[in-house]
Amino acid sequence: MAANVVTITSGKGGVGKTTTTANLAVALAEEGYKVVCIDGDIGLRNLDVVLGLENRIVYDLVDVVENRCRIRQAMIRDKRLEELYLIPAAQTRDKSAVSPSDMIRVCDELREEVDWILIDSPAGIERGFRNTIAPADIILVVTNPEVSAVRDADRIIGLVEAEEKGPIKLIINRVNPSLTKRGDMLSPEDVIELLAIELIGVIPDDENVVISTNRGQPVALDPKSKSGQSFKNIAKRLHGETVPFTSLEDKGDFLAKFAGIFKQGGD
């Protein structure tokens, strides 16, 4: 086994990096892959909360990096899915406790043991961001259909391209079809047109995501959830399956239009 390291990043805060990381991890683990998520947001950890594993943390990423424990000891196994693990961030330290080469070392050690390593990046473009980008094979940029989030995503893509990392793929989160239709929100087409990278998924705006996040039960665990299904589709596309982009709404041919863009996208 040689794992793929996928880093989820965005630039702007609050667009759904952590939620995306948690749900993709669940979706991949449900398919039978062995998945480790690493919370790269040292000092502001929250992936453990979203996954509902906060009360089981003993060791964290900084303990691994500073050799206070073995990697295995810091991997918390999920209660629901056998093959899902979390390496939490330290709460009491800051980003400078870990360096980009530390992250590469940790990931290289894990690579042989698991199928997927998902890294949740902190907001911003400083040290924490560079730590999480360093080991990445694939970079998923999450954005919302908002001008400010798209601007930050553009900046992040520029930085990642400058490091010659990639492929970079785009997730547009919290799309509200009725607002888009009225022209009160950027459409996914607008976002793709500006960012000009390959689209890998669109997640509809869904209040259940907030509820499930607070409960520590990612929506991807709920077989009936629409947003959960969107995350599962991304997971499938990640491992190379072709899943057509479907409409977010029952009636509209809303997403059919940029199925074409999806095919051309990427480089």
Added chain:
Amino acid sequence: METEPIIQIKGIREGLLINAESGSWDERHDKLLKLVKEKGDFFKNARVCLDVGDTALRVKSITQLRDQLSDMEITLWAILSQSEMTMNNAKTLGLETSLPTTKKEVVEEVERIDDTGEKAVFVNRTLRAGYRVEAREHVVIIGDVNPGAEIVSAGSIIVWGKLRGSASAGMEGNTKAVVCALELRPTQLRIGEHVFPPFSKKGKTFPEEAYIENDECKIEIWNKEKER
């Protein structure tokens, strides 16, 4: 043999290249750290490639330096050396051991233009948010200029793509400078002292040219035949 360590720093496309080939490793190591501390902000957030010549370095020496640099917000991403041991150790640590082959297209392009006209800076990619191109020469971009990107030129600015960031041409008072783009929708546009009125965000998909005539800001559909 005692030689005073010489440390040279130069900027390369990938960040900074530091040459530290002579002297004992400890001396070089100390001098380098001292230099970095002295220059403080200059090195902050830098990506450094270190050329150590034929010095054989142990993993411990490399990690020590890497971590010390890292504490000062500097990323050591590559080590160049003729020593096999150093190269192998650097590789194990996930560091690069060679520079990517440099693309010389930008430089060549500028020289070629020089034969027949005025100098220009040629950028063959999209400028994303946060990027800034500043030149005394003309600026030619093949690609888009996204919102949040910035071009400043003493000459003209040509964008073979969508210009949606900000563009300032003729910055040293040259009002003969022009700005053209396949889609001219800059966040802000200036030529010399003149600031253009805000552009609408939607609707235009034809090439246009902005220029100054009789102290007035003009925008026209681009047409090569046009006489001015």
